[in-house]
Amino acid sequence: EDKVVQSPLSLVVHEGDTVTLNCSYEVTNFRSLLWYKQEKKAPTFLFMLTSSGIEKKSGRLSSILDKKELFSILNITATQTGDSAVYLCAVDQLNRDDKIIFGKGTRLHILP
């Protein structure tokens, strides 16, 4: 069965800390891995990763994919209270009716 597993399920850190969120997957016909940030409402798109070893960066957020070991990490440096959210990992599959498989998310809470 195809699945996406995120860890930890929840995380509480102090402002200024660096955090690493994990996403492992077992899916057939992998096309890309996606990271989303969900605050109170809809998820917003962060990164799409298709190639191993190429880091994507956006400000204090960065992500990398390892297609051999089937996982990705999302790093947030110098965390701020505005980073508090649920971070969702999802995997898109080739030739599978454009469906995406989502993990359950990591709930991150940043203490001031």
Place this chain on the structure above:
Amino acid sequence: DGGITQSPKYLFRKEGQNVTLSCEQNLNHDAMYWYRQDPGQGLRLIYYSQIVNDFQKGDIAEGYSVSREKKESFPLTVTSAQKNPTAFYLCASSPRTVGAQYFGPGTRLLVL
């Protein structure tokens, strides 16, 4: 502005009542999706549509119905057969050739 809109923001359903959630997009995306999100859980796929006049069941389609008469619109009806409809409903769309999905703001459905 391009984007995805959902309405209403909050919806109250009485026992035995059918209700319809609206989802409209002006991004010219071919594919559209409906997800349900329950507290502490990831996104679960209800229905999806890759082209107009065609749609497929997702993982939890029972008690729901959809239509795709126009490219821009993908309404979801929560029928009386759905015994536990209280949840946050998210609509998303994507171009066929790109994995990332873009989400609407969501509709929170509550049962009276």
